[in-house]
Amino acid sequence: xxxxxxxxxxxPTPAAGFDLAVRLARLAVKLAQPSAEIRTRxxxxxxxxxxxxxxxxxxxxxxxxTIAAANDYWRASGAVT
Amino acid sequence: xxxxxxxxxxxPTPAAGFDLAVRLARLAVKLAQPSAEIRTRxxxxxxxxxxxxxxxxxxxxxxxxTIAAANDYWRASGAVT
Amino acid sequence: xxxxxxxxxxxPTPAAGFDLAVRLARLAVKLAQPSAEIRTRxxxxxxxxxxxxxxxxxxxxxxxxTIAAANDYWRASGAVT
Amino acid sequence: xxxxxxxxxxxPTPAAGFDLAVRLARLAVKLAQPSAEIRTRxxxxxxxxxxxxxxxxxxxxxxxxTIAAANDYWRASGAVT
Amino acid sequence: xxxxxxxxxxxPTPAAGFDLAVRLARLAVKLAQPSAEIRTRxxxxxxxxxxxxxxxxxxxxxxxxTIAAANDYWRASGAVT
Amino acid sequence: xxxxxxxxxxxPTPAAGFDLAVRLARLAVKLAQPSAEIRTRxxxxxxxxxxxxxxxxxxxxxxxxTIAAANDYWRASGAVT
Numbered sequence: 230x231x232x233x234x235x236x237x238x239x240x241p242t243p244a245a246g247f248d249l250a251v252r253l254a255r256l257a258v259k260l261a262q263p264s265a266e267i268r269t270r271x272x273x274x275x276x277x278x279x280x281x282x283x284x285x286x287x288x289x290x291x292x293x294x295t296i297a298a299a300n301d302y303w304r305a306s307g308a309v310t
Numbered sequence: 311x312x313x314x315x316x317x318x319x320x321x322p323t324p325a326a327g328f329d330l331a332v333r334l335a336r337l338a339v340k341l342a343q344p345s346a347e348i349r350t351r352x353x354x355x356x357x358x359x360x361x362x363x364x365x366x367x368x369x370x371x372x373x374x375x376t377i378a379a380a381n382d383y384w385r386a387s388g389a390v391t
Numbered sequence: 392x393x394x395x396x397x398x399x400x401x402x403p404t405p406a407a408g409f410d411l412a413v414r415l416a417r418l419a420v421k422l423a424q425p426s427a428e429i430r431t432r433x434x435x436x437x438x439x440x441x442x443x444x445x446x447x448x449x450x451x452x453x454x455x456x457t458i459a460a461a462n463d464y465w466r467a468s469g470a471v472t
Numbered sequence: 473x474x475x476x477x478x479x480x481x482x483x484p485t486p487a488a489g490f491d492l493a494v495r496l497a498r499l500a501v502k503l504a505q506p507s508a509e510i511r512t513r514x515x516x517x518x519x520x521x522x523x524x525x526x527x528x529x530x531x532x533x534x535x536x537x538t539i540a541a542a543n544d545y546w547r548a549s550g551a552v553t
Numbered sequence: 554x555x556x557x558x559x560x561x562x563x564x565p566t567p568a569a570g571f572d573l574a575v576r577l578a579r580l581a582v583k584l585a586q587p588s589a590e591i592r593t594r595x596x597x598x599x600x601x602x603x604x605x606x607x608x609x610x611x612x613x614x615x616x617x618x619t620i621a622a623a624n625d626y627w628r629a630s631g632a633v634t
Numbered sequence: 635x636x637x638x639x640x641x642x643x644x645x646p647t648p649a650a651g652f653d654l655a656v657r658l659a660r661l662a663v664k665l666a667q668p669s670a671e672i673r674t675r676x677x678x679x680x681x682x683x684x685x686x687x688x689x690x691x692x693x694x695x696x697x698x699x700t701i702a703a704a705n706d707y708w709r710a711s712g713a714v715t
Contacts, residue, residue: 234406235404235405237405238405238459238464253409253455254448255448257413258444258445261437261438261448262444274441275445280442281441284442284445284446288448291449291452291453295455295456298460298464299464299466
């Protein structure tokens with residue numbers, strides 16, 4: 230089973246790293262539910278449910294932790310922009 | 311998809327690091343639910359729900375773990391203020 | 392109790408690492424519920440439940456964190472493909 | 473938004489580190505729900521709910537992991553008292 | 554309170570490490586509910602509940618992360634078998 | 635607020651480390667609900683609830699990860715007994 234498009238964990242900035250974390254959180258949902266139509270229907274409900282929004286934020290936080298370590302916390306670049 | 315404003319993980323103090331962790335926990339919710347009006351409505355309920363307050367605290371704890379590592383736990387600065 | 396087929400944490404790319412993370416998340420479910428028939432029945436419901444899809448994404452995020460560290464975040468190879 | 477009072481992650485003992493972890497778990501709740509009156513009302517219910525007590529213990533465990541790493545697991549001091 | 558039988562985190566292969574992670578996830582349940590009869594009754598229900606199977610997979614993922622780090626991700630041995 | 639009795643993260647064996655992880659998971663519950671009588675009442679229900687037993691196992695897994703790192707995964711001692 231190969232489902233993911235190629236990607237790298239190395240990003241220029243923390244903000245780009247955060248966007249990647251959101252994408253990886255959604256990627257696992259996409260691999261579990263390949264139908265875009267069903268995901269769109271589910272999304273309409275989950276976007277209005279604070280419990281699920283918090284749970285999704287937790288997944289992003291775990292991925293962001295991984296990506297931040299991969300980029301040595303963007304210390305070198307002092308990257309802010 | 312680029313959603314996040316620029317930010318750095320490097321903060322002067324643990325307290326500033328904790329505030330950043332709260333902001334990152336909310337950032338993922340904002341990226342998942344861009345409507346400020348809906349977020350405000352959801353917030354009114356979630357603020358009164360201890361289960362969701364605890365779940366939000368868990369997201370902050372994961373982000374704070376990342377930020378603390380990024381700042382080498384503010385050991386060098388012995389930063390307290 | 393030995394249930395898992397042989398595998399390695401070392402993968403050529405982040406995408407292959409992510410696929411492995413999804414497989415490990417499912418492996419634990421398989422070891423807890425060996426009946427493929429029951430798993431297929433359960434899957435039909437869980438695939439339509441955004442809460443469970445988010446929870447499954449959390450498991451994948453934890454395994455991906457482990458696999459990324461095992462591969463030194465694919466820094467050396469600059470692996471993207 | 474600066475909400476947290478100054479603090480350091482460096483504590484003399486594991487027990488002091490654990491107390492700090494409990495305080496940080498509660499700090500995020502305080503920042504999300506500034507009203508002491510509402511928090512007291514919510515606390516009366518959550519203290520009697522084993523699911524929420526376990527979830528709160530999970531938040532403390534994540535913060536304690538961060539604080540233990542910050543103090544190099546109190547190895548040097550062999551701190552027990 | 555000493556409840557656990559002796560064990561080591563060092564395993565020959567990732568697969569053996571995964572099996573150990575499953576055992577440790579169950580060990581904590583056994584220490585919390587010593588009655589094998591009650592655990593067997595509970596297991597019959599949880600095995601048919603995808604939410605609980607996913608939550609159990611999350612516990613295994615956290616233990617596997619610990620065991621993988623203990624074995625330096627089985628890099629040296631290139632262990633696959 | 636100082637609630638915890640003195641303890642060290644350094645244990646002779648993984649099994650002793652696991653017992654400590656269970657104790658720390660319960661310590662946070664004790665600090666949140668000081669009444670032994672209420673905790674005993676809550677425990678009678680939670681011990682029969684597989685969802686809560688799994689959630690408690692997750693807390694133990696996070697503490698065990700911290701304790702294992704503190705003891706360098708008991709590599710040196712090859713500790714099994």
